[in-house]
Amino acid sequence: MHNKTLAELADGLKSGEFSSVELTTHYLDRIKSLDSQTNAFISVTEEQALSQAAEADKTRAAGDATALTGIPIAHKDIFCTEGVKTSCGSKMLDNFIAPYESTVTEKCNNSGLIMLGKTNMDEFAMGSTNESSFYGPTKNPWDNTKIPGGSSGGSAAAVAARLAPIATGTDTGGSIRQPASMCGITGLKPTYGRVSRWGMIAFASSLDQAGPMAQTAEDAAMLMNSIAGLDHKDSTSIDTPVDDYTANLNNGLEGLRVGLPKEYFAEGLDDSVKTVIESAIKEMEKQGAILKEISLATTSLSIPAYYVIAPAEASANLSRFDGVRFGHRCEDPKDLTDMYTRTRGEGFGDEVKRRIMVGAYALSAGYYDAYYKKAQQVRRLIKNDFIKAFDEVDVIAGPTAPTTAFGLGSIKNDPVAMYLEDIFTLSVNLAGLPAITVPAGFANGMPTGLQLIGNYFQESKLLNIGHKYQQVTDWHKKTPEQFA
Amino acid sequence: MQWETVIGLEIHVQLATESKIFSGASTKFGAEPNTQACALDLGLPGVLPVVNEKAIELGVRFGLAIDAEIGMKSAFDRKNYFYPDLPKGYQTTQMDYPIVGVGHMDIELEDGSTKRIGVTRAHLEEDAGKSLHEDFDGQSGIDLNRAGTPLLEIVSEPDIRSAKEAVAYVKKIHSLIQYLDVSDGNMAEGSMRVDCNVSIRPKGQEEFGTRTEIKNVNSFKFIEKAINTEIERQIDLIEDGGTVVQETRLYDSAKDETRSMRSKEVANDYRYFPCPDLLPIIIEQSFVDEIKASLPELPDQKRDRFQQEMGLSHYDASVLSASRDLANYFEVVATEAKDAKLAANWVMGELSKFLNQSDLEISASPVSAEQLAGMLIRLKDDTISSKGAKTVLEAMWEGEGSADEVIEKKGLKQVTDSGAIESIVDEVISNCPAQVEQYTSSEPDKRGKMVGFFVGQVMKASKGTANPGQVNQVLKKKLDALC
Incomplete structure (x- = not known):
């Protein structure tokens, strides 16, 4: 049952092969018996899930079921879910029960999806390894000595280990795509503003974007149909018509112009990853795509620009965690300063503190122009680079990350090495573009994903290409042995 | 320094x-x-x-x-x-x-x-x-x-x-x-x-x-x-x-x-x-254009209009336009009483005195603009005297009703019937022979001052309801005829 795609699960529910309660119970049982090997979940909401499932079965019996009614889902623990602990992977929010529902999870609920629980993540989504979680690192289902990627590592591992058929993630600098690549699943980062950020705990507001993490592009498309769209509660949400993301999945790739940025295949890219990506691109070519080498000259600037802008925004976004109204508060504060200092000192982990300090520094009087302002200028250049590229090509293809998953703890004390891992994903966030990662094969025994970057609001096209690719490959069907 | x-x-x-x-x-x-x-x-x-x-x-x-x-x-x-x-x-x-x-x-x-x-x-x-x-x-x-x-x-x-x-x-x-x-x-x-x-x-x-x-x-x-x-x-x-x-x-x-x-x-x-x-x-x-079109008359514009169109002094116009509530109050009084200067005097004078004493804003005034105007209309048509007007305002302040109601209740209506006034004057003249003697024997240029005594007597006899202007006139005529 757990190797079925969403479409297959929907069919099974429809035909009565199994009920939502049975399906939900099956996943809950799997989480119980297997999650100790991955640590993908921070909370499992068993009781709520079963009652939601019973409700879904009733809805189906009444003939009111829609495409996703009764299908389980896991949510990254960055989405506020009413009445359920929402920790954001931090000690700071270990005691935080959200009193309201995020738009993404609300839309999922309205679609009849059943929440299994909340998935592990890098603390406040800051990290590419899931090692900064207060709840311990998530382990890669393909090799539990390795990282799953991050920050949506819990969601990626849950889907890869078939502990959930689908999950939500968020992507600020690659946090959906990179773990998708490292865990061998499909992940879509939509255009900035396509999916509402209401109720999604902010890391870097101008970069954060929620999206689906799934086995297949088709599954991702089905979830996109549920979560995309304008939300008046989010001023940066964009009022553009929402596609039916499943409608064009089978369009042919003949004549599709695929740009291959030479900077994405340069030094730093692991050779075996390169081989996998090149063969994936050949598959597209076989289906009629036209390959074209292009240049995204600003690629290398994305790291410094991102690691100024994101921490700067984060430094303000995380100021609200002060021990006054919710979350962690230190014991017996002597005075106000003591309360602030110890609360934040105890509640935040090292990576979060590092980024707050970097961000506050970049915004300080006397440094603002040299760092924050300069980074914003670079951001504009990066965006222009893409706009120019999309004059010539329909989509840009390349690797998601320069390497496959590496050992847990191997770069823990080298933040810069971790930041360099984001070289192929950051530009997309800085430009606000959509991008998808699809499993493309194995390198060094670990999965790696092909990244496709589209023009603004071209999610349908990316899902279409991903789906066509998955029609002729079976990388997305591979399951780690102990989770098979 | x-x-x-x-x-x-x-x-x-x-x-x-x-x-x-x-x-x-x-x-x-x-x-x-x-x-x-x-x-x-x-x-x-x-x-x-x-x-x-x-x-x-x-x-x-x-x-x-x-x-x-x-x-x-x-x-x-x-x-x-x-x-x-x-x-x-x-x-x-x-x-x-x-x-x-x-x-x-x-x-x-x-x-x-x-x-x-x-x-x-x-x-x-x-x-x-x-x-x-x-x-x-x-x-x-x-x-x-x-x-x-x-x-x-x-x-x-x-x-x-x-x-x-x-x-x-x-x-x-x-x-x-x-x-x-x-x-x-x-x-x-x-x-x-x-x-x-x-x-x-x-x-x-x-x-x-x-x-x-x-x-x-x-x-x-x-x-x-x-x-x-x-x-x-x-x-x-x-x-x-x-x-x-x-x-x-x-x-x-x-x-x-x-x-x-x-x-x-x-x-x-x-x-x-x-x-x-x-x-x-x-x-x-x-x-922006829509908002511009919806802007009300602003204080400076109002002040200029009070001065130019209503004939107020610069000072009065400034005081009355300084607050929107005051300006609105004043305008209602002036319009209904059809006398801007009189309205300005009463709003800035007696009414303000009452407001200050009770530490009230104009918006909380117990006397409405309509009430005040009603009183001024009676002042203008000589129904009441200035003194009577103050009494009326005080009564209205205490919540005793409209100007007309107060005038009626307190009997403040001025006697303007000349026959009635003449008979009171005659009575006073016949009751005060010594003062009349003094008047008639005085030099003409000193008589003016002496009329005051008789006016007082007449007002007293009429319980303050006789129109002082008329009383003055009738007295002069009758006393001078005795000389």
Whole structure:
């Protein structure tokens, strides 16, 4: 049952092969018996899930079921879910029960999806390894000595280990795509503003974007149909018509112009990853795509620009965690300063503190122009680079990350090495573009994903290409042995 | 040494919106603590702001009224600092692109001349909550009802040269925002708070002295006192060889002194940056035009009209146009009584006296404009005397009904029937032979003064209802006929 795609699960529910309660119970049982090997979940909401499932079965019996009614889902623990602990992977929010529902999870609920629980993540989504979680690192289902990627590592591992058929993630600098690549699943980062950020705990507001993490592009498309769209509660949400993301999945790739940025295949890219990506691109070519080498000259600037802008925004976004109204508060504060200092000192982990300090520094009087302002200028250049590229090509293809998953703890004390891992994903966030990662094969025994970057609001096209690719490959069907 | 004072003011005006600037919570004053604070006002994780369009509209309204440049593209920034009543750890405000740019405000000085005060800018921002230090046994309480209340911060140029000018400027702004319905202007409830930047320099010196900022002064009286106290402090300090430190100070009205709060420049780097949760606000010209078309008559325009069309003196017109409520009251009285000068005299005279005695605003006057007009109509048509009019006003103040009702009840109607007056006069003349003898034997030029006695007698005999003018006339005629 757990190797079925969403479409297959929907069919099974429809035909009565199994009920939502049975399906939900099956996943809950799997989480119980297997999650100790991955640590993908921070909370499992068993009781709520079963009652939601019973409700879904009733809805189906009444003939009111829609495409996703009764299908389980896991949510990254960055989405506020009413009445359920929402920790954001931090000690700071270990005691935080959200009193309201995020738009993404609300839309999922309205679609009849059943929440299994909340998935592990890098603390406040800051990290590419899931090692900064207060709840311990998530382990890669393909090799539990390795990282799953991050920050949506819990969601990626849950889907890869078939502990959930689908999950939500968020992507600020690659946090959906990179773990998708490292865990061998499909992940879509939509255009900035396509999916509402209401109720999604902010890391870097101008970069954060929620999206689906799934086995297949088709599954991702089905979830996109549920979560995309304008939300008046989010001023940066964009009022553009929402596609039916499943409608064009089978369009042919003949004549599709695929740009291959030479900077994405340069030094730093692991050779075996390169081989996998090149063969994936050949598959597209076989289906009629036209390959074209292009240049995204600003690629290398994305790291410094991102690691100024994101921490700067984060430094303000995380100021609200002060021990006054919710979350962690230190014991017996002597005075106000003591309360602030110890609360934040105890509640935040090292990576979060590092980024707050970097961000506050970049915004300080006397440094603002040299760092924050300069980074914003670079951001504009990066965006222009893409706009120019999309004059010539329909989509840009390349690797998601320069390497496959590496050992847990191997770069823990080298933040810069971790930041360099984001070289192929950051530009997309800085430009606000959509991008998808699809499993493309194995390198060094670990999965790696092909990244496709589209023009603004071209999610349908990316899902279409991903789906066509998955029609002729079976990388997305591979399951780690102990989770098979 | 002769010192010159330099003052610049930052006025925080609470905008008259129903809901907060970025959330749907109510802005109503006086609710139980934290009952008007939603998830957004509490700064919960994951919440996002959405700008209240009404706040933008009110900002533009004010800008147009002070003839300012309107920020067709304005933007919000985050001002970062930690304080328990600042839920997000930053205040959302406007730094580089305010809703209102350079404008000006004309004030009238005591010598009657007009002075133009430059307005540097006015920007939108959210208010913080309140810390409550009592009743919590050594701990502090936080009330976030006020958090997120929309404010317009109006920043003046350092054009003000005395505490009196400062008060004139603040009063003018206060009047304007009420005229515009931009704010209720209720200073007691904190709807208008003033930060006064004060410095002194030797007369003739161009360079500014070091300034101090007196925070959150909330009455006209305290503004004047706080500034004067601070000027004195600075002069004493410098003349004693000291130097003024740039800092924030607090005015203690009980002790009439200012005290240092914190040193502003050293302590805080607010790390302003554009708020990524809010897109820049782009205003269409049509939006501005619509607001322009809907602007009411402003105080200066009203003053000029009172002068030119209603024939009031400059002074009367200024006083009556200073507050919208007063101006509206006056206009109703003037229109209904069909006599602007008479209306002005009574509104500024007797009525104001009553209001001052009871410490009431015109809007709370127990005597309505219609009632006052009704009384003036009776005064004009000689139904009552001026004295009677005062009695009527007093009775109306006490809630005894309309002018006509009071006149009827108290028998204040003047006797204007000449036959009736003549018979009372005859009676008085026959009852006072000695005084008549004195009158007739006096030199003609001395008789005028002596009429007063007879008038008094007649008024007494008529219980004050005889028309004094008529009595005078009849008496003169009859007494002179005896000579």
